[in-house]
Amino acid sequence: MKCTIVGMWGGFPKKNEPTSGYLVEKDGFAILLDAGSGVAANVQNYIELNELHHLFISHYHYDHSVDLGAFMFGRMIGTYIGGTKKHLNIYGPADGDVAGQVEKTDFNTFHPYNKDSEIKVGPFTVTFHKNTHPVETYAMKITDDEGQVLVYTADSSYEDSLTRFAQNADVLITECSHYEGEDAERLGHMNAEEAALLADKSGAKKVVLSHLPHYGNLQELLQTVKSSGIEEAVLAETGMEIEV
Ligand SMILES: [Zn+2]
Numbered sequence: 001m002k003c004t005i006v007g008m009w010g011g012f013p014k015k016n017e018p019t020s021g022y023l024v025e026k027d028g029f030a031i032l033l034d035a036g037s038g039v040a041a042n043v044q045n046y047i048e049l050n051e052l053h054h055l056f057i058s059h060y061h062y063d064h065s066v067d068l069g070a071f072m073f074g075r076m077i078g079t080y081i082g083g084t085k086k087h088l089n090i091y092g093p094a095d096g097d098v099a100g101q102v103e104k105t106d107f108n109t110f111h112p113y114n115k116d117s118e119i120k121v122g123p124f125t126v127t128f129h130k131n132t133h134p135v136e137t138y139a140m141k142i143t144d145d146e147g148q149v150l151v152y153t154a155d156s157s158y159e160d161s162l163t164r165f166a167q168n169a170d171v172l173i174t175e176c177s178h179y180e181g182e183d184a185e186r187l188g189h190m191n192a193e194e195a196a197l198l199a200d201k202s203g204a205k206k207v208v209l210s211h212l213p214h215y216g217n218l219q220e221l222l223q224t225v226k227s228s229g230i231e232e233a234v235l236a237e238t239g240m241e242i243e244v
């Protein structure tokens with residue numbers, strides 16, 4: 001499978017660079033992980049909105065979900081003007097408000113998931129880990145029909161159960177919201193040392209640091225991780241393609 005980073009900033013978008021969004025594709029089938037600020041606009045560099053039928057939301061913080069409305073209206077209007085006949089399937093933690101908004105927008109369908117869910121779509125099987133974060137949040141594991149594994153942490157404090165969930169991932173996209181020495185746990189996030197520990201304990205073959213901060217020298221995040229012995233690590237960039 002291939003993962004294209006549609007956006008990777010934490011909290012709010014940079015100029016022309018969205019917050020969280022990851023397009024995962026195999027054999028012409030696509031799913032999108034998260035719909036943060038700017039993702040609905042930027043994802044169209046890689047796929048037509050009418051060709052995307054499955055959208056997984058990790059949690060309802062704005063930097064992961066605020067473009068949900070844009071995707072829903074995109075599908076509604078896209079269907080009325082004849083661009084597609086398929087519904088947009090939106091998967092997210094159970095939430096009455098979100099479910100109601102999706103269901104009252106024509107041609108969109110909401111599917112709640114939880115930590116025990118296993119969702120099969122196209123060549124992908126998606127499973128979930130309940131994170132430690134101020135709102136109900138899930139990491140996602142995407143396994144393709146050849147057994148390749150992509151793990152996306154979404155937002156979370158470091159915890160051992162997450163290392164087990166990410167065990168032996170071919171690619172681990174981990175949040176890395178803070179620099180070494182900063183207290184990220186208090187905010188429900190990971191700093192670079194914690195991201196390195198997650199990468200090390202999970203045994204992931206390749207690590208992508210994402211959900212990056214808007215301050216400091218991002219290369220220092222990478223240095224912290226590499227100096228922990230994680231050699232196959234990169235900083236996420238908008239538009240980056242990762243083969244899994
Ligand atoms: Zn976030």
Ligand SMILES: [Zn+2]
Nearest residue numbers: 059061133155
């Ligand atoms: Zn969050």
